[in-house]
Amino acid sequence: MKKTVFLGALTVAGLAAGASAAATLDDVKARGKLNCGVTTGLVGFAAPDANGHWDGFDVGVCRAVAAAVLGDAEAVEFVPTTGKTRFTALASGEIDMLARNTTWTLSRDVDLKFTFVGVNYYDGQGFMVPKGLGVSSAKELDGATVCIQTGTTTELNLADFFRANNMSYEPVPIETNAEAQQQYLAGACDVYTTDASGLAATRATFEAPADHVLLPEIISKEPLGPLVRHGDNEWGDVVRWTLNALISAEELGITSANIGELGAAAGDNPEVNRILGTEGNLGEMLGLDAGWAKAAIMAGGNYGELFEKNIGENTPIALSRGLNAQWQDGGLIYSPPFR
Amino acid sequence: MSDLSYVRAEMLPEKAPPVSTSGAVGWVRENLFNGVGNSILTILSLFMVYLVLSALLPWVFSPTWNAASLNDCRTILAGHEGACWGVINERWPQLLFGFYPNGSEEGTVDQRWRPILTFVLLFVAVIPVLFNMISRRMNWVLLLGALGIAFVTRGGVLTMIIGVALLAGAAYVAFQLFNTNKVDRAEEIASGAKRLPNPLIFSAVFPFLAPWLLWGGSIWGPIGALLGFVIGALVFRAVTAVAGSLMGIIAAVLSAVIWWLFLMGGFAWAMESIISLGLEPVESRKFGGFMLSITIGVVAIGCSLPIGIVLALGRQSDLMIVKSLCVGFIEFIRGVPLITLLFVASTLLNIFMPPGSNFDIIVRVLIMVTLFASAYMAEVVRGGLAALPKGQYEAADALGLDYWKAQRLIIMPQALKISIPGIVSTFIGVFKDTTLVSIIGLLDPLGLSNAIRADANWNGVVWELYGFIALMFFVFCFSMSRYSMYLERKLRTDHH
Incomplete structure (x- = not known):
């Protein structure tokens, strides 16, 4: 009997917690910083340099989200997590999102109550x-x-x-x-x-x-991707579509080199215009400003650029694109349309 | 009597002992080649030492200090075996300070002087507690000097002036110190000359100063916390005079708690709005490397001894509730591995607390490590208490001392002296246990070594990092161990 009461109280507390934690986007904006969980160090994916500045493929996703939400790719607090602490850190709200080469599995999605917003690296x-x-x-x-x-x-x-x-x-x-x-x-x-x-x-x-x-x-199959808590779909959308923006940018040929030119005024390609906010109101739908995707892509380049810079064939790790090529090139990297 | 004698009339001068029994040769014969068996063993050992050193020394002395990556090292070494010290050259500030702002990020300034100053002041604060070997004035010279240098190196006109004034003060006291004879000074003091304030005052202030230096923020927070103790002490004095010591303690604790809970925030806010004085805040997440280890270690060591003493006394108490509480606490903490406590700190507490309440991860870890160390400390101190002959307790009673006076004047000084080796062992153990925090994602030196290996330049470097970390830990632990031996020698009261 007493146990039931205790569990009931815990449930109520948990529900209240869920309800009050729902507006992650507002929290991040109010805080002015994105708390992003990363590994304590994995070559190419996340590592601090001698000055404590984090870099890597997963880190690039964090920075893109920070740029999309806050307009500043540096406004990220990187929280190093281990394989044992990563899920509790996310569930307890210590971090807003986890970008830590985490495999998307059913039990993690359903039982641990997380939302995998996409896949940024297909591993095996x-x-x-x-x-x-x-x-x-x-x-x-x-x-x-x-x-x-x-x-x-x-x-x-x-x-x-x-x-x-x-x-x-x-x-x-x-x-x-x-x-x-x-x-x-x-x-x-x-x-x-x-x-x-x-x-x-x-x-x-x-x-x-x-x-x-x-x-x-x-x-x-080890599909690795960023994840967020269940129950805050607006925040999940922001992270999902930031990742998709990076992927679509590569598909549509938007790079960090030409984004200034493409984003200055509406061009010939309507989808590019919609992504870069020169046409339509996609940013507004997400609760962000019109230049969100532009900022995200400028943070570290499009998906392909991030790949090449951190783990691609010109780096010591020298991974080929393989499964992680765009869908037109025979890979699995595919973003739903921006419309 | 003729002057013919068969007996030598004068003494022969002493001759030097034969070479084979004195000096280096004698020592070698005595200690290394004392018999056939020992000679063989000595030669074998020397051969082993040679083997180890001939493998190790070329590895250690490899010209790779300026290499920029592991491949760079390999080019320099050109196939020879050798360490890749470039990683230490590039990363030693990170291994020492973690992510503490070093001015590399835009819009930040190098803040690393703060942990350095804290570390120096730690020694200044600890010396009067631990050593009796330097004079009061020497201590003030150290304190004023350290603060003065800190102010001068900060730049800015006002800080420069303050710094120079402090340095001048230090120089003046030092001049006086070297100008007066020790014996004369002792006489002066005996005849009631004015002395400098007791440096223990600074030792008492340091626990409030150190967090402010490390974490930054407004200075009025720590001052408010300190005022709580002052208020408690004043209330205790006032109430004890009227209503006895038990009421005094209760009133003092109550008033201090009320101050901390309800009034301190307002006080800090009000003072901050009048005089805004503070350092740039640094988040706990920025702590790392040896700075983190030392912070955790020093706090755990400093807090666990008093808590441990109280627990040990409580365990021996006749009061049933006090006793069972202490026994329960000690046995519970000792029955659980430290890693479990750390996981509780890092994950469970997070889930149970309302979301949005940001209870600092490092403070959580500090509390857990302190509790863990206290339980072990309590048992070590209890060992000392148990080793004390019963006659000492009875003598204290016979003198008519009350419980606290007996503990303070008779029991504790002896019990703690007996427990010194055990206490220092616990300290060293706690300091080394701080590396366990890497398991919950805090970047202590071991966690950082992993993060450094995640840099594509240094992936694959293992021994150099671990060697450096081991060396640093050895320096700290060995000095603690030497200090304990010094203390034991100094406190020895039996005659040999």
């Missing part, structure tokens, strides 16, 4: 082996020792993959990526498995990257 679990091992396919890995981060979905995916292919493996549990690098290079395991982007970043740091190969098999 891959394998890295030394070239000397002479392996060209993950199907040949029977009996291998595998370095695997404990407590992640990669561990479960690995078990599924090996069971489905009737193979055995010897797991070498490790805690962090840095530890994995050391173990793998020291020969403690034959194979290192984690997200393919992480493998590429890790291989890039090796003294002789060419001595290691990434196997062609990708054994899981």
Whole structure:
């Protein structure tokens, strides 16, 4: 009986909390800063430089949202979160949005009560082996020792993959990526498995990257994207359409180089005009000013520019676009129309 | 008597001991080559030491201090094994200060003098508490000097003038200090000469000054908090005279709490509107690196000792409620891992508190680490209390001392002296435990090492970062350990 009363009180408190936390957009505007959850550090996706200035692919999304809402790409408070604290930080309102290479899954969406507003990187679990091992396919890995981060979905995916292919493996549990690098290079395991982007970043740091190969098999789907709390659809819309604006900008050829020219006056392409606010009132519908998308794109460039600058082929990580190419180029990156 | 004698009449001068038993050779024979077995062991050990050093030294002394990235290091080393010190060169300010404003962002100025000044003042404040070895005037020289340098380096006309005045004061006191003989001065003091104020006053003010320096904001907040204690003390004095010490304590606590809860805000606001005096606020999120570790460590160490003493006394108390509260607290905290408490601080508290109420994450962590350290401290102090012969308690009773006087004058000085090694061990443990906050996403040195590796330039650098962090921790922990040994020697009262 007493327990029920207690739980009931908690529920009421929770409901009240939900109701009062609903207007995230107003909170952010009043605060003048966006609280954005990022990782404590992942090469290419989020890292502070020597002056404490954050940079990276996920960070770019945060900055774009801050620019869209507040007109200032620097008005972001980056809150480093770990895999264990990220969801509570978001649920409790400590952060307004989470852009921390988080995989979109049903349970996170439904059970943890978050809204994934889109996908900014399609990742998948891959394998890295030394070239000397002479392996060209993950199907040949029977009996291998595998370095695997404990407590992640990669561990479960690995078990599924090996069971489905009737193979055995010897797991070498490790805690962090840095530890994995050391173990793998020291020969403690034959194979290192984690997200393919992480493998590429890790291989890039090796003294002789060419001595290691990434196997062609990708054994899981890891759509990574920014997420917000359930129950505040207006705020979710703002983040979703900021991401879409970056994607559409690449599709329509709006870059940080030509945006000044395109945004100065209405041009020939009506969709470009609608995005940049020279035509229509899309910004007003979102509760933002007309130049929101222009500011978001100017923050770090369009989706393609962000990709190239942080994780693209000219960076040490050297990821190819692959699945993350625009839909016309055979990728999955696709934004609904701005209309 | 003839002068012929068979016995030497005069003493022979002393001869130096043979080379084989004195000096370096003697020492070596005595300690290293004392027998066949030991000689073999010595040679083997020397060989091991050589192996380790010949691998380690070339690695440590590698010419990579100015490298800009890991690949840069590899080019410089050209295939040789060596450390990549460029990462330390580029990131040491970050490892020390975290994200504290360093003036690189537009519209900000370098604020890092504030943690530095706080750290220096910490020593000035702690010296009169911990050491008896420097004089009162020396302490004032240090304090005025530190403040003076801080003011002078700030620039601006007014601060310059204040700084120069403070430095002049420091120089004057120092001149007096070196001009008077120690013995003369002792006589002067004995005959009632005017002395400088007790530096412990500054030690008492420091806990209010330090948060203001670190977090910034209006100065009237910390002054208001300090005034609460002053009011409490005044009320205690007034009420005790009328209605006894128990009523005095109750009235003092009540009046202080009322001040803090209801009046302090208004006072700070009013004073701020009259004289606006403050530092630029710095959010807790900007704290990181060793600054964060030291902040957490010093607060936990400073608060856990008094709380621990109270808990230990409470555990030995005859009052049932007090005793069970203390036992419950100690056993609960000791039964839970620190990480669990940190998770409670970082996640659970967040969910239970109304949204929008922003209870600072670092303050939450500070409270949890302090509680954790207090429980362990209580048990260490209880060990000291238990080791004290019962005769000491009875002697105190026989002298007619009341409970608090007996504790203050007889029990605690001895019990704490016995517990020094345990207390300092706990301190060192707490200081090292501060690295656990990296698990809840605070960027302490270990958390930062991960963040630094996330920079594409430095991805793959491991040993250099951990080595640097380990060295810094060793310096702090080793000095604490040496201090405890010094203290034990100084407080030794038995005769050998």
